[in-house]
Amino acid sequence: MSDQRPLRFALYEQASVGCGGAPSLWTHPSDDRLGVNSLDRWRSTAIVAEQANLEAMFFADVLGLYDIYRGSASAAVEWAVEAPANDPFVYVAALSALTERLAFVVTASTTYEHPFSLARRFATLDHLSKGRIGWNIVTSYLESAARNFGLDAMLDPQDRYRRADEFMEVVYKLLEGSWADDAVVADRERRVYADGGRVRPVDHAGQDFRVAGPAVTSPSPQRTPVLFQAGWSPRGQQFAAAHAEVVLLPKKDPTEIRRGLDNIRQLAQAAGRAPEDLKSMALARVITAPTASLAQAKYDDLQANYHLEAQLVSYAGDTGIDLSRYADDEPLTTQSQGLSSYVQKSGAGQAPLTARDLRERFARVTRGSDLLFIGTPDDIADQMRDHASASGLDGYMLNPLTSPGTLEDFAEQVVPALAARGLYDTDPKNGTLRSRLRDDRSDRLPSASAAGSYRFS
Template sequence: MSDPKPLLFALYEQASVGCGGAPSLWTHPADERLTANTFDFWSNQARIADQANLDMLFFADVLGFYDVFGGNADAAVKWAVEAPANDPLMIIPGLAAITRQLAFGATVTTTYEHPFTHARRFSTLDHMTHGRIGWNIVTSYLSSAARNFGLEQMIRHGDRYARAEEFMDVVYKLWEGSWAEDAVVADKVRQVYAQGDRVKPVDHIGEYYRVAGPHLCAPSPQRTPLLIQAGWSGRGREFAAKHAELIFIAKSDPHEIRQGLEEIWAMAEARGRNRGDVQSLTVLRIVTAKTEIEARRKYDELQSHYHLEAQLVSYAGDTGFDLSRYADSDALSNHTEGLTSYMMRPDGSGKPLTAGDVRKRFASVTRGTDLILVGTPQQVADRIEAHARISGTSGYMLNPLTSPGTLEDFVELVVPELQKRGLYRSQPQAGTFRSRLRADGASRLPPSAYGASFRSAW
């Protein structure tokens, strides 16, 4: 039997006081998220992750407050639910400067950004990080964000994906096709930086965008940043099969994860891509200590600082269901703005969820459908190993319950156990983000990638 392959591990973060892991746990005495507006908070996290050889520090992001619960943003502000939301792109360059190999993932929406400025921003980040940058592609889901950009209501799901597809075409043209590989000469003697005939406009004219170009940045180490995507809907899976190199999965059932990945891999292969070109990270939360008794004590302490209302604010923003208007016996109704997929019980019975069902599901830290492991380091490592074997996931995205406590516990207690099993890398990786994930060590998109089709035949 061959030796096990090390899994990928990343740290999930948000540039906010209330992180999506459990938005009210900033109230825990040991949590330091009230200092999230300082560079010291982020530099400490990045240094721990870098020294522990984590693969990535990932930033989720939102462009509006969670204002569905109660019909306003009062509860979101009270509990700091994914708020206040600073711009992670302003934090990453500083963290890149103080780390050696840690890669960074940043969430940017295709719905409210413009592809020309977006392409320049990520090319700059790719240069400044020496190729350690990935882009998490989202289409946004908050109605408050739509209003912040002058829209009366959120663009429909299908239309957001149509806009995203054209957005991708434009940035591929800029990143992959605007500058020839040999355009930059950088010759002081000849007094030539770049050959004008090797840099050309993209002249894109589409339904949503008109972009002339050329791209303002010279080719960066990866040209196109590593592409991350989290859509799990049917349309989201199609998008992932076409574009994504790393999928972010917020599910716990390993069989469900395997089924979804197999579907995405099959669609990717139908496009001429290899299965290995699409890897994945599953959200993971842990509570661990040297003994089971101590781990349970830690969990109970977390529970004492966990507040249901804060979680329901998050749930309302994610789904559109404002449970402040429901009695426990009320079934979730599609008369609201809520997503139909959240109305039915997950047991396959076909019965609608009631508000009481949801409140019960989210009443504790071990809530919802996310993967949370409580136990000794050996127990946690055992469950990670078993879950990865069944699910086929490439690795895990550690979602902190307290910061930096969850990360410190993972690094000090769980990582040594994973290393014993060959499931965690012992040596730092060099090179670009993409080169570390690819079997061929290439920094650029492979020829089979959709984005590579925009390379000009110079």
């Protein structure tokens, strides 16, 4: 029996054909992602996730096509790299009605949304799902998205995060501060739905937003959806420390993860938050089979259906670096300080990477930087236990290599092995998403959170 608490698990998804870190694997004969437009396909996935007692289904999202590789979006469309990008809010509205316990996390951008309309949408979903909603807060990174919203270029990171901070302030004012807890009376005899004196405008006037308020939705079970955030830059960690309840990490090295989480929690504590109020999950891939040799054979089968060019399209969109323009021996360069990790080798001297280095790194279905657990179910349970212990993580978000195979293998084979070690909570999930994540089982953000000072007193 492990002395660790049970780990938390969720499923990473995108409302697209090419999902996650190996976007070409929709071409695998067993993959069902060509059914992206079918509600039946998504209902089946959600039911498996719910029956496995996962915490949530997490929907990543983009608002533009990857158009850096070879100078256009043609390759992204051909390989379905995070395309087509359907609206996850619509999926979640349907799926929350088809499930009872599974929670849903929706990605929404503080750069291209408006806080009033987004707060309204989240409050409505929170009502309809009985509090099973989270928000993955992003500032967005694609130049194509900026052009889709009428901008000539993407805002620089500092402006995006400044806007995001104000965006959060407006959302808190609307969802936490414009309706008192006792505002809704719902009294037929008196013909009073809500006490007008307990609903107030927010009258926000800032650099990016002017919002009169109040919110046009009544208080939902959680008020504010559970806040997820994945930024890992110094500014991203500051934002997480101020707002995040769950930090999502696309990282592998346990020492790097622990160092970053310690820094975020220290920043949160300095802001008056309790460090334990921040949970963490890492993006992970799982390949399992009854024997190690069968697991390796499954990996080899995935490799046989993997295509390098699709990954290079994704890399170009993520970084702005188009490897199609580089000869093998040519060193990569970038003027962006934030992308320095993409073009430098680790170790003494920090020599620039060459295009050949990157092509070799991406030649395998799971890159060296990806967190991969491979082996028998017992092997994977032990690997997860040891990695979580070393990194300080609270859990993992499963990034499926094939659908529904990755999820089904995890549910049928790995969950029992984790449960046998005390690392998986097999009890059906109850209550709001926030109450499941918090030690005090509260549906609401704590008073010491960034939202607390905006509450109706």
